[in-house]
Amino acid sequence: MSKQKxxxxxxxxxxxRAKKDSSIFVVCxxxxxxxMIEDFAKELPEQFxxxxxxxxxxxxxxxxxxxxxxxxxxxxxxxxxxxxxAEQIKVDVAYSNxxxxxxxxxxxxxxxxxxxxxxSVQDIAFMRAVTNLDVLIPADGNQxxxxxxxxLENENPTYVRIxxxxxxxxxxxxxxxxIGGSKVLRKxxxxxxxxxxxxxxxxLALSDLLEVRGYSASVVDIYSVKPIDQGTIxxxxxxxxxxxxxxxxxxxxxxxxxxxxxxxQEYPIPMYIAGIPDEEIPNGTDLEVFDVIGLNQxxxxxxxxxxxxxxx
Amino acid sequence: MIxxxxxxxxxxLIIKSANVRLETVKRIHKVGxxxxxxxMSAADILIALYTYMNVNPENINSxxxxxxxxxxxxxxxxxYEVLAEFGFFEKKRLDSLGKLGSEFGGHPTKNIPGVEANxxxxxxxxxxxxxxALGLKRDKMKNQVFxxxxxxxxxxxxxxxxxxxxxxxxxxNLTLIIDRNYxxxxxxxxxxxxxxxxxxxxxxxxxxxxxxxxxDYREIFEALNSSFDGKPKAIIAExxxxxxxxxxxxxxxxxxxxxxxxxxxxxxxxxxRIVEEINNV
Numbered sequence: 001m002s003k004q005k006x007x008x009x010x011x012x013x014x015x016x017r018a019k020k021d022s023s024i025f026v027v028c029x030x031x032x033x034x035x036m037i038e039d040f041a042k043e044l045p046e047q048f049x050x051x052x053x054x055x056x057x058x059x060x061x062x063x064x065x066x067x068x069x070x071x072x073x074x075x076x077x078x079x080x081x082x083x084x085x086a087e088q089i090k091v092d093v094a095y096s097n098x099x100x101x102x103x104x105x106x107x108x109x110x111x112x113x114x115x116x117x118x119x120s121v122q123d124i125a126f127m128r129a130v131t132n133l134d135v136l137i138p139a140d141g142n143q144x145x146x147x148x149x150x151x152l153e154n155e156n157p158t159y160v161r162i163x164x165x166x167x168x169x170x171x172x173x174x175x176x177x178x179i180g181g182s183k184v185l186r187k188x189x190x191x192x193x194x195x196x197x198x199x200x201x202x203x204l205a206l207s208d209l210l211e212v213r214g215y216s217a218s219v220v221d222i223y224s225v226k227p228i229d230q231g232t233i234x235x236x237x238x239x240x241x242x243x244x245x246x247x248x249x250x251x252x253x254x255x256x257x258x259x260x261x262x263x264x265q266e267y268p269i270p271m272y273i274a275g276i277p278d279e280e281i282p283n284g285t286d287l288e289v290f291d292v293i294g295l296n297q298x299x300x301x302x303x304x305x306x307x308x309x310x311x312x
Numbered sequence: 313m314i315x316x317x318x319x320x321x322x323x324x325l326i327i328k329s330a331n332v333r334l335e336t337v338k339r340i341h342k343v344g345x346x347x348x349x350x351x352m353s354a355a356d357i358l359i360a361l362y363t364y365m366n367v368n369p370e371n372i373n374s375x376x377x378x379x380x381x382x383x384x385x386x387x388x389x390x391x392y393e394v395l396a397e398f399g400f401f402e403k404k405r406l407d408s409l410g411k412l413g414s415e416f417g418g419h420p421t422k423n424i425p426g427v428e429a430n431x432x433x434x435x436x437x438x439x440x441x442x443x444x445a446l447g448l449k450r451d452k453m454k455n456q457v458f459x460x461x462x463x464x465x466x467x468x469x470x471x472x473x474x475x476x477x478x479x480x481x482x483x484x485n486l487t488l489i490i491d492r493n494y495x496x497x498x499x500x501x502x503x504x505x506x507x508x509x510x511x512x513x514x515x516x517x518x519x520x521x522x523x524x525x526x527x528d529y530r531e532i533f534e535a536l537n538s539s540f541d542g543k544p545k546a547i548i549a550e551x552x553x554x555x556x557x558x559x560x561x562x563x564x565x566x567x568x569x570x571x572x573x574x575x576x577x578x579x580x581x582x583x584x585r586i587v588e589e590i591n592n593v
Contacts, residue, residue, distance in 0.1 A: 025447075046450055052480075057439050057473035064443015067428065068451070087433060088470075092440065096422065096430040 003166040004141025007105045010162065011036045013148040014073060018047055024071045024152070027051060029058045031076035034164075035105055055080045059088035059102065066098035071152060078104025078161050079111070082123035089159065094133040099155040103162060107137075108197065108248030109276065109290075110164035113283035120161070121276045125253025127159040128226040134158040134179055135226040139200040142171045143223060150179055163198045163248075165286070170200055170221070180227035184236065188216030190308050192240040194233065194259050196222045198286075199246045199295070206246075206300050215308055228258055234266050242311035243271045244304050246295070248286075251275040270310040272303045313366040313378075317533040323590050325363060325529050328397065329356050330583040333556045336393045341576050343410035345418070349566035350462060351390035353493040353526070353551035358394040360532040361458055361489075369399045372426055378455050379444050381429045383437020384462040384491060385419040386568075392416055392424070400426035435468025437461055438488055442474045445486040445544075460489045464496030467505040472517065478544040479518025486544045487536070488519070491526065493553035497567040510548060519546040526551035556582065 018024035018040065026040050027049045041048045049065070051058040055076060062072040074081070081089070081104050093100045104123060111118035127135045134156045138144040144162065151158060156179070170185070177183070185200070186193075186207045195203040200221050207217040218236045222228065237243055243263060245256035256273030263269060277293055290296065314321060333355050340346030365378040382391050389409070396403040401424070408414035415423050419432030429440050441459035448455050461471065478486055490510070498504050507513070511521045520540040524531040526549025535547045554560030557571060558578050571579070 049446065051477060054473040054476075056470050057442075057477060060436055060439030060470065060474065061443035061446065061477060064440040064445075065447045066443075067440070068444060068447040070447055088436070088439075091430065091433050092436055 001168050003168055005036070005166050006138050006141050006144040006162045007164070008036050009141040009144045010103065010148060011040060013145050015040045015043065017148065017152060018044055021071070022047060023069060025049060025065055025073070027058050027062045027065070027072060027074045029053055029055050029076045029080070031105070034077065035075040035103070037075060055085040056088050059085045059100070060092045062100045063092035063096060063098040066100045072100045073103055074100060075103040075105060077118065078107035078120035078123055079118050082120050082126060082159070086126055089127070089133070090130050093157045094130045097132060098157060100157055101151050102159045104159060105162045106164035107161035108163065109281065109286045112285040112289070115283065116280070121248070121250045122253070123159070123161060124225055124249045124255065125257065128258060132157055133226070134224070136160045136179070136224055137196040138162060138223055139197055139221055140167050140170045142169055142173050142175065143177065145173065146175060146177050150177060154179060161197065167198045168201050177223065180224050180229060182224065182229035182232050183221040184218060184232065185221055186217055186219040188218045189239055190215040190311065191217045191304055192236045192243045193217050193219045193246060193304070194222050194243060194255060195219065195246040196225065196255050197248050199248055202290070202295065202297070202300065203246050205297060206304060209297060209301050210304060217304070222255055225255055225258055228262070230262055233259060233262050237263055237267050237269055240311065241269055242307040243269055244300070244307055245271070245273050245275070246300065247275045249275050251277060269312050270307050272307055274300060274303060313368070314363050315537060317529055321363070322529045323593065325359055326590050327587050329359050330556070330586045332359065332390070332393050332397055334579055334583040336390045337557060337571050337579055338576055339393070339406065339409060340389055341571050341573070344570055345410060345568070346389045346570065347386040347568050348557065348571060349495065349553040349560060349563070349569070350384060350387045350491065350493070352555040352557060352560070353553045354384070354387045354460060354491050355390050355555065356527045356529065357460060357489055357491060357532065357549055357551070358390060360529055360536065362394055362398045364533065364536050365458065366455070367426070369425070372400070376453070376455055379428050379441070379457045381437040381441050381457070381459045382420060382431055383459055384434065384465055385431030388416070388418060388420050391420055395424070395426045434462070434465040435470040438471050438474035438478070441486055441488070442477050442481070442483060445478070445483040446481050448485055449481065449483065456485050456487065458487045458489065460491060462496070463490055463492045463494065463507060464501045464504060466490070466507055475514070475517040475519065482542040483544045484540060484542055488544065488546045490546065490548050491551050492548050493551045495553045495562070495564040495567070497564065499564050514546040514548070519544050521546045521548065523548045523550065527555060558582065
């Protein structure tokens, strides 16, 4: 299984597309290196805008560019864009219906021991509550590549959260996605596992552990958190009778919250939300931290087994 | 688009201003809400701009039009009245102002013909203007971009981020006009958060700065007509909050004070006198 960095896939793909489409612009905020966008800046300087360390202004200027009909991708750390520039995303991008894609890189806790200033674990909660803003979270490099095509096909204001490190490929390059879609990666009957982003691989590993114990899990990648694939979520919930959500986001208001909002109104079943707890988390790499905050295989398995016992 | 102001045009704009301000105040009185003070201080700037700019009901979707962003979105009532006056929509449509479902809210949106940006939260307009001006430059277009901010609004740091960028990208197609009425909702802007020396601040951010009387059409036109290669332009337009309302001129609480019947009648008398005097000149 090969590994790729989603942000690297994005930068290569957007450069390839922008060479053939001069209306594609990339805006960054002294984030050229972390966004791996140096080649774009060098090869297409007329389509590249460096705004300095000023995320709010980067988003507003991007909106101005978009109002001229340009397809603008603002790329930089998810932590700063989703909080400091939150109002600009709400007002200048979403409310003003400008074709701006916010590419929040190094999302979740992927900055590791750089600490809470650099973590974005509230971004999904805010972004999915903003009217007229799509929210996408690719799980691997190939999905990221496919989403770039989708982002260029539609004009919807969008927030995309990308991780930092290399992640195992979940998908082939040929896999087809859609805004508002999801992917059922495993089909089982005993528990529904809804997940997204880099934790999809942990969800798949968990389903393997359950299989060893004689249980079959459905694993669904909710890469489009908004619009969300309500139909599939309800179908799988009905089939399984219990739901576990696994995400790299606060346990408040993220994917778990989105799934809970649907299920509690449409088909209430026992559910557990696994994510970043509402407390200060220790320094460490993201993978190390996952293991000590309840996102390790043993604890996830424990939660899954309890849910299976309680399933409807 | 008229770039040169002659005596006749000046007279007609003064009359237009008197009428537009009176209509706006009457409408605010009728609806019972509005940002009266800043509407009045911005009136002459808006009228001069829509006379000067290359934008009209026929070319609002053209790629060659000039762009205007009302960053001080709360001056919506006067903006609507000016847009209607310049033919962007029928004045009758403004009768829905303040009613449920009206397209004319307390802050402007792009749903209204002629409006280029959804504003209302302060400190966004200049950045939007920078984005548009930058895009036009990259496209080698000659259109001009105009942004009108309040003065109290300049306490928002986002303005200064945008100003830095205007300088970096040498946006000589961008004009920032500051409606400098020295007042904001809580009192004098110099007490709430001092801006002075505002001209030097703007200059140090790379702008070419012009300080004018924002109610004098000759000065406004002269400032609009001056251009400076490679530099964005800031026009500090000194104005009077509540301009034309006897009880309201220069009083901070008129930020969103609604004029009563007597005040409207007084303004009718005063505006009529202005028109008569101009016609007799």
